[in-house]
Amino acid sequence: MQSVQISEIEDRIKFVSHEIRNHLSVCDMYSQIIKKYLDKDGYKNPSVYNALNCISQSLQIISMNVTDLKSVNASEPVEIDFKECAEKSVELSKAYVEDKDIEFEVFIKNTVNIKIDENRFISCIVNIIKNAIESIEIKGKISVIGEVKDNRAVLKISNNGKPVPSEKQCRIFDCGYTSKKSGSGYGLYICKKYLNSQNSDIELVKSNKSETTFKITVSL
Ligand SMILES: Nc1ncnc2c1ncn2[C@@H]1O[C@H](COP(=O)(O)OP(=O)(O)O)[C@@H](O)[C@H]1O
Ligand SMILES: [Mg+2]
Incomplete structure (x- = not known):
């Protein structure tokens, strides 16, 4: 009984982390596209670039936590x-x-x-x-x-x-x-x-x- 529950939890973790990763890559891709267009148009507002860098760092942190969930890559000093x-x-x-x-x-x-x-x-x-x-x-x-x-x-x-x-x-x-x-x-x-x-x-x-x-x- 317990092993069935554990495998269900494992499946759920795999499914949820897969979905999170898919959407992280969408966010990552679009923030890179936004950056590219801003560069091309010569847009100079540093706050917007700062916001994009923060989004990118947050995406990395979420990704690290998803990896953690699957305990593949514990920590990389x-x-x-x-x-x-x-x-x-x-x-x-x-x-x-x-x-x-x-x-x-x-x-x-x-x-x-x-x-x-x-x-x-x-x-x-x-x-x-x-x-x-x-x-x-x-x-x-x-x-x-x-x-x-x-x-x-x-x-x-x-x-x-x-x-x-x-x-x-x-x-x-x-x-x-x-x-x-x-x-x-x-x-x-x-x-x-x-x-x-x-x-x-x-x-x-x-x-x-x-x-x-x-x-x-x-x-x-
Ligand atoms: N800078 C702070 N000023 C006042 N209280 C704080 C501060 N940092 C932490 N605390 C107290 O410590 C608790 C635990 O913080 P944390 O572990 O981050 O959990 P959470 O933010 O979810 O409550 C907070 O709920 C708060 O009572
Ligand atoms: Mg807190």
């Missing part, structure tokens, strides 16, 4: 530039701002090559910034400050939104813990699990009325 990766993640996260009034301060002091799976690392940073955006009701500020020091690349992400109550702070990395109506409670859990598997970490430095700060530390 490669050398990537810390500063570039952090800045790319901020651009991607801005899609979640919607109609809020959020000021971003991004300062990556210096950089280094880190050996990590780029899509997974970007996913972690995006998750943290998305939470920061969600904690701000209407107007606020998010800062992303990076520094390479003492054999570590450190990224601090702060916001001045609604804080995590002190009695809940020990639970936020638990699988499924959420304080949101439509939250999943997987973001921080997945982030910590992945970073820990790479000899790296994420922690909540502080959360009070004036500021909530998360710190990602990547060991070099």
Whole structure:
């Protein structure tokens, strides 16, 4: 009985991932066509190019997750530039701002090559910034400050939104813990699990009325 159910689940995974992949390739193909036409017409708006780059990065992240579902290709750590990766993640996260009034301060002091799976690392940073955006009701500020020091690349992400109550702070990395109506409670859990598997970490430095700060530390 149980084996029948498992094979049904496996079939479903294959079917769903096949469908997702088909539609990902449609999105990818059309964003490339749009880019080509913009280049041809000499269109110069950097925001539109930035949006297309974000779509392309998101497609890669979805594709990586679909691959994960089939557990074919677990993780591919490669050398990537810390500063570039952090800045790319901020651009991607801005899609979640919607109609809020959020000021971003991004300062990556210096950089280094880190050996990590780029899509997974970007996913972690995006998750943290998305939470920061969600904690701000209407107007606020998010800062992303990076520094390479003492054999570590450190990224601090702060916001001045609604804080995590002190009695809940020990639970936020638990699988499924959420304080949101439509939250999943997987973001921080997945982030910590992945970073820990790479000899790296994420922690909540502080959360009070004036500021909530998360710190990602990547060991070099
Ligand atoms: N920047 C933040 N400010 C306030 N609360 C936060 C912040 N980041 C995370 N949290 C808290 O941690 C919980 C877990 O976050 P996460 O794992 O990303 O799941 P989700 O976003 O689906 O709730 C959130 O529901 C929220 O209560
Ligand atoms: Mg989240």
